Structures are given as structure tokens and as C-alpha cells.
Amino acid sequence: MKNYAKFDELRPKLEKQYENAVYSTEDCRTEDQLRQAWETHKKENPDEERILSRAFLIALILRHAPVVAEPFNPFPGKFQTFGLLQEDLKAGYKLAAEKVPGVICNGIDMDLGFNWMVDRSHVAPDWKNLLTLGLPGLIKRAAKGTSPFHKAVLVVYEALAEFCRRIAVINHNPVYEEIAAHAPKTLHEAFALAYILHDAIEFSGEEVRTMGRFDSLYIDFYRADLAAGRLTRESAKELLKFFWTAFYARYQGKRFGKNFCFGPDINELSYLGMETYYEMNTVDPKLSVLVREDMPQDFAELYARCIRDDRTAIVSLNYDVVVAGLIRHGRTPEDAATFVPIGCYEPAVAGKEISCSGSTHIYLPIPLLSVINSGKDYATFEDFKTGYLEQIRKISTLMQEKQTLCDLAWKYVNPVPLLSGTFDSCMEKARDISDAGALYNTTGCVCSYLADAVDSLEAVRFLVYEQKLCTLPELRQILKDNWEGHEKLRTAVLRNHAKWGNNDTQVDALAVEIASFVSQLLFNLPNGRGGSFFPSLYGQLVVERGKMIGALPSGRLAGEPMSKNMDAVIGMDRNGITGLMNSVLKVDMRQFPCGTCLDIMLHPSAVRGDDGVQILVSLIRTFIAHGGSGIQFNIFDAAVLRDAQIHPEKYENLQVRVCGWNVRFTDLDSAAQETFIRQAEAIA
Amino acid sequence: MTEARYIDIKRFAVHDGPGIRTTLFLKGCSLRCIWCHNPESRFPQPELAIHYPKCTCCGECAKVCFCHKIINGVHEFDRQACKACGQCTQTCPSGALELFGRTITVNEAAAKLLEDRIFYGNGGGITLSGGEPLLHSGFCTELLKKMQDEGIHGAVDTCGNVPWSAFERVLPYTDLFLYDFKCADAEKHRRLTGCGNELILENLKKLDATRKNIEIRMMLAPEQNMAPDDLQAAGKFLAPFKNISAIRLLAYHSLAHSKFRAVGHPDTLPDVPSPDAETLDRAAEILRSCGVKKVVNSLN
Numbered sequence: 001m002k003n004y005a006k007f008d009e010l011r012p013k014l015e016k017q018y019e020n021a022v023y024s025t026e027d028c029r030t031e032d033q034l035r036q037a038w039e040t041h042k043k044e045n046p047d048e049e050r051i052l053s054r055a056f057l058i059a060l061i062l063r064h065a066p067v068v069a070e071p072f073n074p075f076p077g078k079f080q081t082f083g084l085l086q087e088d089l090k091a092g093y094k095l096a097a098e099k100v101p102g103v104i105c106n107g108i109d110m111d112l113g114f115n116w117m118v119d120r121s122h123v124a125p126d127w128k129n130l131l132t133l134g135l136p137g138l139i140k141r142a143a144k145g146t147s148p149f150h151k152a153v154l155v156v157y158e159a160l161a162e163f164c165r166r167i168a169v170i171n172h173n174p175v176y177e178e179i180a181a182h183a184p185k186t187l188h189e190a191f192a193l194a195y196i197l198h199d200a201i202e203f204s205g206e207e208v209r210t211m212g213r214f215d216s217l218y219i220d221f222y223r224a225d226l227a228a229g230r231l232t233r234e235s236a237k238e239l240l241k242f243f244w245t246a247f248y249a250r251y252q253g254k255r256f257g258k259n260f261c262f263g264p265d266i267n268e269l270s271y272l273g274m275e276t277y278y279e280m281n282t283v284d285p286k287l288s289v290l291v292r293e294d295m296p297q298d299f300a301e302l303y304a305r306c307i308r309d310d311r312t313a314i315v316s317l318n319y320d321v322v323v324a325g326l327i328r329h330g331r332t333p334e335d336a337a338t339f340v341p342i343g344c345y346e347p348a349v350a351g352k353e354i355s356c357s358g359s360t361h362i363y364l365p366i367p368l369l370s371v372i373n374s375g376k377d378y379a380t381f382e383d384f385k386t387g388y389l390e391q392i393r394k395i396s397t398l399m400q401e402k403q404t405l406c407d408l409a410w411k412y413v414n415p416v417p418l419l420s421g422t423f424d425s426c427m428e429k430a431r432d433i434s435d436a437g438a439l440y441n442t443t444g445c446v447c448s449y450l451a452d453a454v455d456s457l458e459a460v461r462f463l464v465y466e467q468k469l470c471t472l473p474e475l476r477q478i479l480k481d482n483w484e485g486h487e488k489l490r491t492a493v494l495r496n497h498a499k500w501g502n503n504d505t506q507v508d509a510l511a512v513e514i515a516s517f518v519s520q521l522l523f524n525l526p527n528g529r530g531g532s533f534f535p536s537l538y539g540q541l542v543v544e545r546g547k548m549i550g551a552l553p554s555g556r557l558a559g560e561p562m563s564k565n566m567d568a569v570i571g572m573d574r575n576g577i578t579g580l581m582n583s584v585l586k587v588d589m590r591q592f593p594c595g596t597c598l599d600i601m602l603h604p605s606a607v608r609g610d611d612g613v614q615i616l617v618s619l620i621r622t623f624i625a626h627g628g629s630g631i632q633f634n635i636f637d638a639a640v641l642r643d644a645q646i647h648p649e650k651y652e653n654l655q656v657r658v659c660g661w662n663v664r665f666t667d668l669d670s671a672a673q674e675t676f677i678r679q680a681e682a683i684a
Numbered sequence: 685m686t687e688a689r690y691i692d693i694k695r696f697a698v699h700d701g702p703g704i705r706t707t708l709f710l711k712g713c714s715l716r717c718i719w720c721h722n723p724e725s726r727f728p729q730p731e732l733a734i735h736y737p738k739c740t741c742c743g744e745c746a747k748v749c750f751c752h753k754i755i756n757g758v759h760e761f762d763r764q765a766c767k768a769c770g771q772c773t774q775t776c777p778s779g780a781l782e783l784f785g786r787t788i789t790v791n792e793a794a795a796k797l798l799e800d801r802i803f804y805g806n807g808g809g810i811t812l813s814g815g816e817p818l819l820h821s822g823f824c825t826e827l828l829k830k831m832q833d834e835g836i837h838g839a840v841d842t843c844g845n846v847p848w849s850a851f852e853r854v855l856p857y858t859d860l861f862l863y864d865f866k867c868a869d870a871e872k873h874r875r876l877t878g879c880g881n882e883l884i885l886e887n888l889k890k891l892d893a894t895r896k897n898i899e900i901r902m903m904l905a906p907e908q909n910m911a912p913d914d915l916q917a918a919g920k921f922l923a924p925f926k927n928i929s930a931i932r933l934l935a936y937h938s939l940a941h942s943k944f945r946a947v948g949h950p951d952t953l954p955d956v957p958s959p960d961a962e963t964l965d966r967a968a969e970i971l972r973s974c975g976v977k978k979v980v981n982s983l984n
Contacts, residue, residue: 488777491777491778492777495777495779503799575695576694576695576696577695577696578695578696578704578706578799578800578803579695579799581803582799582800582802585802605699606696606698607698608982608983608984609984611698611702612698614703614806614807615698615703615704617806618703618704618803618805618806618807618808619704619803621805621806622704622802622803622805622806625802625805626802
């Protein structure tokens, strides 16, 4: 590795590199020149296929846009797009509207309870192919094809290689000369290549959510460097810090975070990476750990210690359960074994699957309101429940119609040859990712706010059918009144101990039934890309969506936050986290191959000292051993959070796990802060 | 079926022995420690607690029982007349009324403890606490035996102030004793707990001789039992024991004021600060200087 200043010295500068970027002026064109070239190209090729025009523009930028000259940075590569790619993306949406009549590329129906969209934020290239073939290998492979798709791939990769050569010159960085010329041989080259492709794909309008399995992708490079004396363990850690900070710099910890996956096979790079992560104490990147029962105890303790000591941007996923779920949903065992989470928790077969995991959501409590508001009478609770499930079926069909148009629109909106060129199946089929080029083309559907739905369903049983405290029409009015004037009834519902998350047989059975029903329903629902919907079970945007959802039979008032992921409604898990986990473990997670997650909040006193690390390991291992899948933690004292609201300057490093990503507590808006504080107070 | 009265079941208990545990708190105690953290566990009979901060004075309880009255917006309660039937707790909409001392059979208790058995796997288990659990030694014996049959680690958290025969009964089924040690001086002990410590120290010696695993738990309260003299006397007494795996120092806190009020007992909590980690470290040093081996500061 070239001699760089120490990471700790450079860190502040690296973290702010986008704010103070100084762009090259000599080897590039001006904005006007670039715009003119682009306009001329469009005029000369009015009927060009979308993928080719997009490829032309990407190549133009990579070859001729200003790049940042900063020789101090081991991972440079930022470039100035002058908004050209963004403007063209808008044109893509316009084109999609013409080509796919009726398409709405991003919509939500809160009356019926679902949304849909062209999901441009859940993709990942085939990292293994990239690192094995390198840019020259990918170029060679693309050159063999004759289709417009192959041509587009060739154009963008040749431009990317040229981009690397430009950086090599401007930043006096031979690593970039090397990766333009051959497949990476060193860890630095491998990191640089991965970063540069990641960045280029993101600039071209798709969010690369995972950098793949860190320890297995890079172990050979690391070992080779050690053997050749190019790196020591310590200098490798230093290199990794530079690498990871390049991702942080993009959004300063204010977005979803970049995922690096660890395991399930633990090697010396796993330990090195986790130690480095501890030392860095950052909100971005975030890690996912694929846990199998054979995970070495010392590694489990190492990462549990990260979580315990405020580095909570780590989700554990049950490797065996995820693989079983993927196989059950049609993946071959070999393919399933290679999965990576391509979002917060959403597994997809590496290099073979595009699951668009954030495309659609079903907000589970809303169909329940629809049934109550329908005015239909149900003689028994069983009838009512059937009515609810049928309403979910009905909206799933409507959602399918809307989403199918989005699935068809993607190739007009934003073809991604930079990404597709790494996929074997795309090269064989001569089709872009956006045009169903992957082997597995699924469309994610996030089933959200399970606890609110279950507690509401149980409340209907309690209020209307068991205790007969009110009738369905009365309940309709009560919800319309937002429980005003019905405080006594509301208290009765809230105090009724039957709530999701307490290991209650009757209530948990409702959750299991809803979960099985939606899983089955979605998996049999074809999408618009030749695959089917792909169910997941978690709930995000709990504050934002909560503001859009009215009062619920569970006693929840209109506008209050929704339940997160597989958690209980805040404060309703009265039997503590073991009760909550016992409830959650009744749901067969294999039914949700597109991801599930349980959020656990602990008081710091529960995990104090070395014993506390063991407690955390025990919790994770117990959850995994009994069929749980995603699990993540926040460890808070409510009083500390309150103090952080008043004195944000004292808590600049206080992280919170939002959903599948972390931010600094002080960066949250006050409504989101309140939600965390309420939850922390509930466990105190 | 053997029964006992209990006050609570605490799940995910991580301070009542090793690993993740469930703790069953039984009712009735043979000491009256001034710093008692669980005053609702002292008397053997059931008691109604009123959590005044939660009470909205809605008067629902007064409708079902004459012991409750709402007068000028104040909840008045005739504790003398209360039969602790618990009927009022069913009516309270805000959860301000709680009955401590419901009965539970061994089978019911076992079922509740087994609900969380998957969490006991990595070195955890169940703990019987109180109050003084060994006042219910028959119940504890049957319950611990059931747990042992299930392969679950069982701990007993005791103040030691019970006849040795109670220990003898639970011995074969107990994996770990969490043994309270308040102070070495008998007279001081009487002042702090209402009772001398002769039986407690004698039982500890006998227990040590059985080679059972013992963890000593010392709750330290400033100006009460943690002066250097107190600690040296404790250290000297404890040093010769063979089967003490650890001496765990716990910090006194005054969070129980509201509980004293809730169950209507005279509040005896000393008005002293809760010791911090450094204070406990210094106490640990004194104990170590007396030859005591493994001292654990629970605040570290």
C-alpha cells in the first residue's frame, strides 16, 4: 500500500470529503460541453433503445466528467455529474409512462392499506464475478455478445476502466491503473474495484445495498497480501478503515447505510473485520452476521461486545432458516446457500436474484379497519376473521395490478448495464436486470405492523364477541371518534392482557394464522417480471406511516406510531423479552424468505460486564437455535435519551438502530426520538 | 398439591444467578431488614398494594368494596378491614391495585418456569427467591426436584435465617445457593434486620461443609454495613470457606419508597446515597485484603 497518513488523523477529512471536494479541471469537459455532447447524441439517435442511450450517458460521464483529485485518499473516485444522470432518470419515468399505460411508478393507497413502486434501492452486483473476472474479464465477456444489451454493458465497462485510468493519473494511485488492466490481485485492488463499481451504479440511479459477504469475498486477497508481505494484520485493519469510511462519507450516517455481511463461515478476516468495526464505532457501514449454530464462541462474543458497547448497527440472521426458506420458495440448495441480505434484512441469492424487496407493502391493520367500516355484520368472531383475511386477499390483487405495471416499467425507467454485466444470467439471456435478466426475478412484499393487526383482531374478539362490550357498528363509531368519550372501554382493551408478544396461546395463534395466510397468498401471486411476489414480515417507517393510520381496535389512537418489525406494540410486551421472543418464535420464519426481524430493546444494566456479553450471546443463540431469523438490538437507558434530547452536543456518538440501519440519535426528528424514549421507558 | 404464596415471577432475570433465569419470588420473610427492597414480600399473608401514582381516583374499586373510599379526590383505604380478596384489582382501570400473595401450586409454578426454558440453555436456569423461599421448604423441594428432572439449573436465594432442616430438604435438588450476608456483628445485625445472625452464620458453615456451590451476596449501604470495620469482619469470617464461588457486592438503592407506601408498611429505608462502582471497588479491596478470593462488583 502506498504511504498514507494515519487513519485517525485523516478520518475527519475523509468523512467530509464530499463537502470539500475539489474537482479536476484538466482531463475533463465542462458542464456545457457534456450537455452538448448528450443533446447531440440524442438528436442523432432518436429511436435508440433506452438501455443504449442510458449507457451512452453513463459512459460520457465516466470518461469526461470532472473527478476529485485527492491523493491523500486511498479510495478516491467521486465525480461530478452536473445532474445529467438525474435529469435523464426523470426522462426515463416519462418514457415509462408512455410505454406502460396506466403505470404509477410510486403510489400508496392508505384507505386500502398497500403501496407499490419501481424499487431502485435493493440491488447488488455479483461481487464474486466482479472480483474474479475484473473489469477486463467483464469487458471481454460483453464483447462476445451482439445484442443491444451486450453493447450497453461493453460501453459502460470500457468507460469504467477509462475512469479508473483517469483516477490513477490524477491521484497518482497505481492501484487504479492495475484494476483497469487486470482482475484484482491485492486486497487494496479488490476493495478499490468493489468501491468504484458500487459508486458508479449508485450514481446511475440504483442503490447498492450490500457489498456482499465480506469475509469470504476478500479472504484470499488478504492471505495473499500477508504471505507476500504486502500487508500486516494491523495495516490491513488500517486499509479497511479507509475503505469503510468511503461509504460513510457519502451520507454521513443519515441514510440506510451500506451492508457488509459476515459469516456463516468464520475466518481470520471475520475477526479482523469485527475488531476493526469495534474500533471505528460508526453508524455506517452496517453489518449483518449470518449465524449458524457452529459459530465459534469467541467470534460470537466479539460481535456481541460490539452490540453491547453501542455499535448496534448489526443484525443477526439465521443462516439455516433463511436457506430453508429460500429452498422452499424455489431456489436450488446451491443457490440458496450463497444468499446475502440486499436491504435491511432481505435475503437474495447472490448474483442471481433481484428481489426488489422494497417494492410493495401491505399494512396489515388497515384491511381490518376496512372490514369494520364495510358495515357488514359478522355473526361470529371466526366469520369476522375470515372477512379480514378475505379483505387482505382482495387488496393483494389490487396491489398486484399496480405493481405489475411497475415491474414492466423498470426497463424504461432505469436500465442498469453496470450492474447487469456482472450477472451470468443477464449475459446469457441478453437482458438487463430491469428486464427480468436475473435468474430469480421476485418482487418483495413487506407485510407490516403485525402486532397492531393481531392486537386489533384480538380486541375485536374481546370487545364484540366475548365480552360483548360493544357491537361492530358501535366500534366503527368509536374508532371514528378516535376513542374520545370511550376512555373506559379503551382502558379495558389496553389492560386486557391478551396482546401479541406475551407468549399468549390464543393471541399468538392469530399471528401465526395471519402470517401463514399472507405468506401463502403472496407466494402464489405472479409479478410482472416472470416471478412471483416474495413475502417478508417486518414494519418500518413506524412514525411516518403511523401518522397516516386512524384509530385501531387495539386501543391505539390515530396518528400514534406503529409497531416495529415483529415487535409487540410499544409497552405491550408485559412479560419482557422472553415472552416476546417466545411469541415471535411461533411464526415459521421460513414462510418469509424475503426477511423478518425482531427488535429487542435492553436496559444497559441487563448486559453489564463480561457476564452481560454472555447474556447477549445467549439471547442470540437461543433465538437462532429455535427457528428465529433476524434479530437486532438497542441498548438504552430512557434517562440518557432524555438527556440527549436536551444536550445533543454531549451525545454525538449515541447511535440508534432505526430499522435495518443506524443513525445518530441526535439526527432523529423529535417524533422519532419520542418513540424510542417511550419504548425505553416501557422496559425500565 | 403443595402450594405457596408468591409475589411475582420475573423473567429474563440476569442478576439472580448465572445466565438468563426466571425468578419466582415467594412471600414471607424471617428478617425485617431496614433497607428491604421488597417490602411486599415480608409478611406471609396476602396483601393489597395501592400504587398511588397510578390511581386516578375514579372510584371503581369503591363500588365493589367498602374498604376503598374516594373522599375529596383522595383514595382512602381501610387496610385493617381488607381481607385481601383481590376483587377490587379486577375493577381498577389504571392498574393501581395489585394483590401480592396469590397462591400457586408446584405444578402451576413449574409450568410458568418452563415457559422460558429455551433461554436457560447457556448456563441459565431458575431461581427461587422472596421473601425467604426456604420458609416454604416443602414447596421449594418439590419444585426444585421437578426442575432437576427437566435438567434445569436451580438456585435458591436465601437470607439463611431458617432452620437447618429447611436447607437439608432442598439440598439434593439445588445447584447453587445465593446466600445473603448482611454483617458479621450479631448486635448490629439485630439492629439492621431485627434478628441476630447466629443461625445464619451457623447455617452457612454447615452449607459449606456440604460442598454445595455458594455465592455470597452482600448488599452494601453507606453508614449501615460498609464501614471498613464491617467489611474487615465480614472478610475475616468469609475467608476460610471452601465452596464460595464468588462474593457479589450489590449496591443499596432507595427505589423502594413507593413500595413501602403501596403496602402500608412503615418506611424504614435509610436516607443514604446509593454507592457507586468506585465505592464498591474500595469495599472489594478491603474484603480481598482479608483473604477473600473472588469478589465481584455488580456495578462493573
